[in-house]
Amino acid sequence: MAVYLFYFLIFPGLLFMAVAGALLSWYDRKITARVQFRKGPPLLQPFYDFFKLLLVKESILPKHGSRSVFLIAPLLGVFGAAMAGLFILLPLFDIETGFRGDIIVIFYLLTLPSFSYIIGSLASGNPLAAVGASREMKLIISYELTFLLVVAAVIMKSGQQFDMNSIIETQQTGRPFIGSISGVLLFVAGVFCIQAKLALVPFDMPEAETELASGIYIEYSGPPYAMIKLAKYIMFFILPAFLVAILLNGMNPGINIIWFILKILGVVLLLTLIRNTNPRLKIKQASGFFLIWMNLLVVVAIVLIAFGL
């Protein structure tokens, strides 16, 4: 039991994921700064941000709204991210435990953070937050089918197996799924889904600093906002890790860890570049993008898989 808690809270759980995610977010900000010819923040900046919110800043609760739901929602978000991350990282690091989750479970847990932000923002009673919540939900509806089809295509590629261990194993004994046309298409669709899941530009309409002043997070401050930051850091690490696990061969033991880290950095670099070179879409455009174009892409990939390509 204590071992399980260690897995959940320390390694490869909450603490590890949060630190890795924070470092990745520094990497993302540094690259963004370089793209914009700025110097960028120091390495520990994400930690300063987090601890300032947690320890120094006060938290302002909304007067009209449900305060308990407002406070509990971010915790649920952290849990969802950490649990999904655990189910992704345990097979990735090849750690055997008594509790496991398959890819469908991971898929559902990955929706939990977004769901909890929506509930939390609606609980604040702020109309701008409600606009953000409505956009977030519409975004979820838009990308969820694409994301699921990517997952289903991966299941199909690994011969109807849907636990992470077998999916990684199939790639490591055979060849990585990305080494085929269908794999490349799935990777493209997967990257866009992750972009939307992380609410990065061009899919940042739920937050939309310029029009909604952070939308779903507008009422959050102090420790609850630190929790949201924590969940975001974790998501920033585990989503690329998930993509690496299901399409890019996962991780081999030994010195190959460096190779794994490079793969993660590569995926994050891609996300960062997309977010720095695109304007924000309208929600209708984003829906159309996923519901029509991305789904079409994945369907083509699935057809290719059926023909063994």
Add this chain to the structure above:
Amino acid sequence: MNEPLAILAEPSACWMLQMLIMIPLAAGLLLFLVPERFRMAKGILAMAVTLYAGYLSLGLYTSAKQMIMQGETVRQGCLTLFDFDLLQKAGEYLTFTVDGLSKLIVLFVSILAILILLYTIVYNRTAKVPGYYQWFLITLGCTYGAVLSDNLILFIMFWGILGITLYKLIPGRDEESSAAAKKTMILIGASDTIMLLGIALLWRLTDTLSINGISLETNNILTVTAFLALLVGSFTKAGAFPFHSWVPDYATNAPASSSALLPASLDKLLGIYFLARITNDLFIMTQGIKLTMLIIGVITIITAVLMALMQHDYKRLLGYHAVSQVGYMIVGFGLGSLVGIAAGLFHMINNALYKSGLFLAAGAVEQRTGKSDISDLGGLSGAMPVTFVASLIFAMSISGVPPFNGFASKWMIYQGIIDFGAGDGIASSLWIVWLGLAVLGSALTLASFIKFIGGIFLGRREPWLDKIREVPFLMWAPMAILALFCVLFGVFATEVVIPRLFTPVVGAFTFNGLWSSSFVSLLVLISIILGLLIYLAAGKKKFRTEESFIGGETVEKLGASYPAPEFYKTFTEFGLFSKIYKRAEAKAFDIYDLSKGAVLWLSERLSSAHTGVLPGYVIWVCAGLIIMLLIMI
């Protein structure tokens, strides 16, 4: 599931079975004699009977699997009463099955009936339905009868009476509710007729009427017709596409106590129970049948949930969800594998729990506020805390948020679909379609429940809602118990609930998926407690309450808050969608309105023959007579 049952008649089981069916029916008939003035007394009597029935069903649940023939009992009874065998061989029709499936359903019918009745006693809108309690008891008795009977004629008799009680449990005083009642009656009645046709066909094909004794291959046109005829009955009762259209209308107009009882729980249990019987006992499914069922299943999921997304009336929204969830069960049974069947049954039980809970919560909100439109409400979470927490749990269950029960059963259905994909045949190779649409349906369900929860309980509270208080104990307690069931069934899904409740029914099967429900639930608890400790450690003075910042504006100036009905308006702006929505709102796809149109058109054509001229009629009569004679000779 298909093994023949031993013909036993344990005296205790026999007695329990007789009492279970007869006592509610007798008490229901008795209550017709009690004037409507003594509503409370009637309610208490009904409660006593329901509790006793619950006790009996618990006894029946622990008894052995068996078939009970009551023919001999009837014969003996006739002999003592009339001195000769008055009913002759009619007693042979009185055969009952007590197997895993019927025991399970009977148990949950009892649990739901007790909880809903508890709520009903203090629920003020029940008074609008004259004779609620007697119809309630008759419903209960007939449900037990239908679930337990083995003879198809006996079964359809009980099943048919349930259609009448459904009609009687809606007020039917104002125009809208009487139209809804009529629609329900016509759809249910028509489907019962089709079912009767199917039963006749079955009898013709197999020479027996015992469910336990029939196992037909669906390989020729007659058997397929019989299968489809029975399927229509089951689908109409459960509310699946395209026979679902009575459910939303019923849910909008009936009091919450009625819609929680029938369309949300008992009708679902019955319809799916019969579906299980059709697909597992009566017939052996072929690939074509599986394909048909899967198609109907996913269409039901998606169309109903899309309609739900756009509703403003929260009862109607729930009504569409009552339809949409059936799709998952149909998909489960359509897979035909053990996991699929177990998942379908598990989802059926889960759906009955959270859906009746949701209707009860909707009734509570309606009782306190008198409004049925989401846009008139908001911010009730503080005023009605128990209703809110229970609704939130129900909403998370129905949308499949882990670790609640809805997730557990959906997860089983998904792994059933993935396993199914490994098989041969066209239905199997399309597995991604079934999986994709089922998961999309679940995301859309989440979306519409965000609207439900956000619009009613969260957000800003309108000033006139400040005086709202929580509903009385007898009303919130059933909701709380149902919510507890939802949590427990989710938390202990893989360790206790499925092995204990469902494996005995369908037989042993293995999971291919991995999900440790109770351990993950423990982690949820730990995370939330840790988080709250962090908040506490941060200290009280770090939390301050202030007005929201809305870009320097005030809410009053901006008009109201962002209303929930506007939430998903974007989706109606897509060209194709908007057209479909408009036509669906105009009921262009409603089988009831379509057939009504056809019937009216036909009668208009026929009425042109009614000229009012006597010789004309005489010619018609003579012509008819001649045709009849020609056929007969």
